[in-house]
Amino acid sequence: MTEKTGLVDTGWSGDASPVDLNGDRYPDLYVLNMQGDDHYWENVGGERFVDKTKEYFPKTPWGSMGIKFFDQNNDGRLDLMLTDMHSDMSQNVGIPQEKLKSDMQWPEEFLQGGADNIFGNAFYRRLENGGFEEMSDALGAENYWPWGLSTGDLNADGWDDVFIASSMNFPFRYGVNSVLLNNRGKKLLDSEYILGVEPRRGGRAMKPWVLMDCDGEDRERDECRGRSGRFELLGALGTRSSAIFDLDDDGDLDIVTNEFNDVPMVLISDLDARTELRYLKVALVGTRSNRDSLGAVVRVISGDRSYTKVQDGVSGYLSHSRMPLYFGLGAADTIDRVEVEWPSGATQTVTDGIRMSSTLTITEEAGTEVPE
Numbered sequence: 211m212t213e214k215t216g217l218v219d220t221g222w223s224g225d226a227s228p229v230d231l232n233g234d235r236y237p238d239l240y241v242l243n244m245q246g247d248d249h250y251w252e253n254v255g256g257e258r259f260v261d262k263t264k265e266y267f268p269k270t271p272w273g274s275m276g277i278k279f280f281d282q283n284n285d286g287r288l289d290l291m292l293t294d295m296h297s298d299m300s301q302n303v304g305i306p307q308e309k310l311k312s313d314m315q316w317p318e319e320f321l322q323g324g325a326d327n328i329f330g331n332a333f334y335r336r337l338e339n340g341g342f343e344e345m346s347d348a349l350g351a352e353n354y355w356p357w358g359l360s361t362g363d364l365n366a367d368g369w370d371d372v373f374i375a376s377s378m379n380f381p382f383r384y385g386v387n388s389v390l391l392n393n394r395g396k397k398l399l400d401s402e403y404i405l406g407v408e409p410r411r412g413g414r415a416m417k418p419w420v421l422m423d424c425d426g427e428d429r430e431r432d433e434c435r436g437r438s439g440r441f442e443l444l445g446a447l448g449t450r451s452s453a454i455f456d457l458d459d460d461g462d463l464d465i466v467t468n469e470f471n472d473v474p475m476v477l478i479s480d481l482d483a484r485t486e487l488r489y490l491k492v493a494l495v496g497t498r499s500n501r502d503s504l505g506a507v508v509r510v511i512s513g514d515r516s517y518t519k520v521q522d523g524v525s526g527y528l529s530h531s532r533m534p535l536y537f538g539l540g541a542a543d544t545i546d547r548v549e550v551e552w553p554s555g556a557t558q559t560v561t562d563g564i565r566m567s568s569t570l571t572i573t574e575e576a577g578t579e580v581p582e
Contacts, residue, residue, distance in 0.1 A: 217259040219249050225358070227277045227524050228505065229288060231266065231340075235555050237505055238262075242274035244296050247326055266342055267334065272314075272327035273297040276358040276527045280370050281518045283395030286509070287336035288520065291346075293356035293374055293527075297329040302382070308354035309400075311347070331356060333398075350398045353388040355448075358527025362454035362463045363538030364405070364479065366487050368517060369394055373407075375526065377448025379470050384415040384446040387467070407465070407477060410447065417472060419445030447472055453525040455533045461487040461567055463536060468528065488542055491534040491569040494521055498554040499574055502532045505553035512542040534569055548572065 212218060221243030228237040236253040243249070248270035251259040263270070273296020279288045300315040307313075311330035318324055333351040334342035346352060357375040364371040369392035377385035386408045390398035402408040409415070422443050424434035433443055449467045457464040462481035467474055481487065490510055494503035506521040517537050525531040539545070548560045552574050564570055 215258045216261075217251055219251070221246055221249065224275060225277055225527050227279055228522055229279045229290075229520075230505065231288075235505075235553065240277060240279075240290070242277055242292070243270075244273055244275065246272065246322060248274050248292070269326055269328050269332075269344065271297065271332050272321065272324065272329055273299070275356060276374070278359055278361050278372075278524060278526070279520065279522065280361045282333075282370060282392060283335070284369065284515070284517060285336075285395075286516060286518050287338075288518075289336050290332075290334040290342065291351060291359060291361075291372065292332045292334075293353075293359050294328070294330050294332065295356050295378075297327075298355050299378075300329075303354070308385075309350070309352045311352060349396075350400070351390065353390075355382075355385040356388070357449065358451040358529060360452045360454045360465070360526035360529065362536060363489075364389070364454070364463055364465075364481075365391065366462060366481060366485075366489050366538035366540070368515065368538050368540040368542075371401075372398060373452050373454060373465055373526075375449035375452045375467060377446060377470075379448040380419045380443075380445030382446060385448065387449050410475070414447060416444040416446055418442040419471070445471070449475070451526050451528040453529045453531055455525075455531060456491070456536065461489055487567055488539040489567055490537045490539060490545055490548075490564070492519075492537065492548060493534040493569055493571045494550065495571065495573040496552065496554075497574040497576065498556065499552045503553065503574070504532075507551040508535055509549040510537045510539070511546045511549070512539055512544060513546065515542070539566070542566075550574075 219241045223242050226241045238253045239251045241249045250263045252262040271292050271294035273294045274292050275295040276293035279290050282289045297312040314329045331346050331351050333346040355376050355378045359374045361370045371392045372390040374388040376387050389402040389407050391401040420443050422428045424437045428434050448470050450470050451468045453466050454463050460482045462479040464479050465477040496503040503521050510517045519535045523530045545564045550558045
């Protein structure tokens with residue numbers, strides 16, 4: 211159905227995300243491109259897709275790897291964060307430059323339209339008029355060699371944070387994974403060392419990568435210059451993808467990573483042992499909608515605060531999840547109600563049976579209202 215639906219995207223894509231930007235209940239699609247322009251495809255009535263990239267995103271990252279739509283500033287509108295790994299490959303830089311956009315060294319004939327691109331991570335804030343404002347540098351969203359990103363409220367304060375799987379492995383130096391704590395929607399603060407994500411357990415940064423034979427088949431390689439015999443060549447460790455969820459069911463969010471040429475990391479949070487957690491997990495069961503309720507929008511209302519999440523299954527590059535949605539609630543004492551907009555178009559409000567710091571399972575009711 212590719213050509214019939216018009217979804218002919220010829221980019222070198224490693225990830226994509228559904229999103230309903232125009233609110234018509236038909237999932238649109240943002241498709242990444244590892245070398246060139248990303249594309250946003252609007253779903254027209256479930257029949258065809260139309261390229262609306264320029265209307266929403268006149269400039270996109272040039273080397274996108276990771277994507278996540280989430281409400282970063284709790285205004286009820288979905289923002290978009292993209293990681294750009296390939297732009298960081300045009301020039302090796304030192305640690306002081308890791309938070310800066312790339313100083314692009316590749317020529318225009320290779321970039322093929324670089325004027326339309328951002329050479330680094332992008333963060334698009336959804337505006338009240340429906341458009342987007344790119345503000346990655348103002349927020350502090352840049353990092354070095356990023357792959358996938360995952361979001362979740364790691365400190366349960368009511369503001370979703372960001373974990374960015376990073377590094378490039380052999381033959382490059384070690385690159386740290388980034389944890390960006392959300393300072394109430396105003397800034398994303400580098401916190402990987404504060405939270406103990408870096409340095410890695412035991413201070414590991416390298417591992418034996420390959421056995422070199424400088425008297426044999428590897429004698430002409432640069433790594434054997436001035437050497438003889440056999441030796442183990444070391445390579446940097448590096449994370450490719452991640453997922454954030456409550457692995458041990460203790461009320462705080464943990465991180466599981468997928469490593470390139472190494473075992474996964476399981477990063478268990480001890481937040482529950484250090485503070486009284488207030489949160490709500492919401493598990494959805496569709497009836498008229500798909501059973502996993504993919505596409506549902508959930509709002510948790512507590513006093514004058516509202517928290518919005520979408521059940522989109524997107525957990526990071528090469529990572530997907532149908533785990534309950536997790537809402538950190540900061541110092542809230544009560545939860546007034548939970549509102550669900552189901553993929554079927556039905557709306558449902560739950561006020562009874564909601565307990566703080568528990569899992570609330572909501573099943574789509576047959577009698578909920580479906581707008582015409």
